[in-house]
Amino acid sequence: MRKIKIFTDSTSDLTPKLLERYQIGVVPLYVVFGEASYRDGVDMVPGTLYRLVDETGGLPKTSAPSPGDFLAHFESFLNDGYDIVYIGLSSELSSTIQNAKIVASQFEEGRVTVIDSLNLCTGIGLQAVQAARMAEEGKTPHEIEDFLLRKRGDIESEFIIDTLDYLHKGGRCSSVQAFIGNMLKIRPVVKVVNGKMIVAAKIRGKREKALNQLLDNALENVDKIIPGSIYVAHSFSLEEAQYLRDELTRRTGDPDISITEAGCVISSHCGPQTVGVFYMKA
Numbered sequence: 001m002r003k004i005k006i007f008t009d010s011t012s013d014l015t016p017k018l019l020e021r022y023q024i025g026v027v028p029l030y031v032v033f034g035e036a037s038y039r040d041g042v043d044m045v046p047g048t049l050y051r052l053v054d055e056t057g058g059l060p061k062t063s064a065p066s067p068g069d070f071l072a073h074f075e076s077f078l079n080d081g082y083d084i085v086y087i088g089l090s091s092e093l094s095s096t097i098q099n100a101k102i103v104a105s106q107f108e109e110g111r112v113t114v115i116d117s118l119n120l121c122t123g124i125g126l127q128a129v130q131a132a133r134m135a136e137e138g139k140t141p142h143e144i145e146d147f148l149l150r151k152r153g154d155i156e157s158e159f160i161i162d163t164l165d166y167l168h169k170g171g172r173c174s175s176v177q178a179f180i181g182n183m184l185k186i187r188p189v190v191k192v193v194n195g196k197m198i199v200a201a202k203i204r205g206k207r208e209k210a211l212n213q214l215l216d217n218a219l220e221n222v223d224k225i226i227p228g229s230i231y232v233a234h235s236f237s238l239e240e241a242q243y244l245r246d247e248l249t250r251r252t253g254d255p256d257i258s259i260t261e262a263g264c265v266i267s268s269h270c271g272p273q274t275v276g277v278f279y280m281k282a
Helices: 016-022 046-056 067-079 096-104 122-136 141-154 165-169 175-183 207-219 238-252 264-270
Strands: 004-009 025-027 030-033 036-039 061-063 083-088 112-116 155-160 186-193 196-204 231-235 258-261 274-280
Touching: 004 067, 004 122, 016 122, 025 067, 030 046, 030 264, 046 264, 061 264, 067 083, 067 096, 083 096, 083 122, 083 141, 096 112, 112 141, 122 141, 122 155, 122 231, 122 274, 141 155, 155 207, 186 207, 196 207, 207 238, 207 274, 231 238, 231 264, 238 258, 238 274, 264 274
Parallel strands: 004 025, 004 083, 083 112, 231 258
Antiparallel strands: 030 036, 030 061, 155 186, 155 274, 186 196, 231 274
């Protein structure tokens, strides 16, 4: 059996430590300001993105890796005898999966397996980590694909957005909605369902209230959460991410909860002070 190389994309937002531990490759998406195009996590980091948004008053566009980008990342491993398993950003949100499949079709069946995560941020990342663990156990690409396709519907991805400004700039809510929402301190709780983002709740009042709602929602499933599958992701909200991680550790008994930082593509849609909880149910 050939060796397996796991790939994901930059929206999976895994830490360098996790990427190194599981030898997961990353294909970056793009962030575009005017005529300048930057690779997410390579040429552009969230701090720089937020500075440019403040300076220009507008949001960048984001775009998927091209088939050529995927080929450039995959080819050397394929030539070295690896099979590729790629887990990417939801096809409901991007053409990333479609472009990866174009490349997969150029090779013998089974050499490149493309899996639609139907998720975003660390909702993708936890699937990539699970795939890497299975590869270490000697599972085949088909077995990895079968497991993830069955379990991707059991992933809970929920996060709170601190300001509606980025949703407004990105055309996802009107100026009136943004004004009223910010004035009333309404913080949306966004949930991923069937690969799409929906507003699951609107929390009014102190941010602490929204954080505790996020925590309570996760703890409702405490008996169903697979150990080692919990992640807390954030964009410029480390202190609150640490609070959620510590509380989840204390109340689930899981010592392996990782904190990840959202990259530029996710941050450009959600804005600073976004924080979320991601896990897989049994």
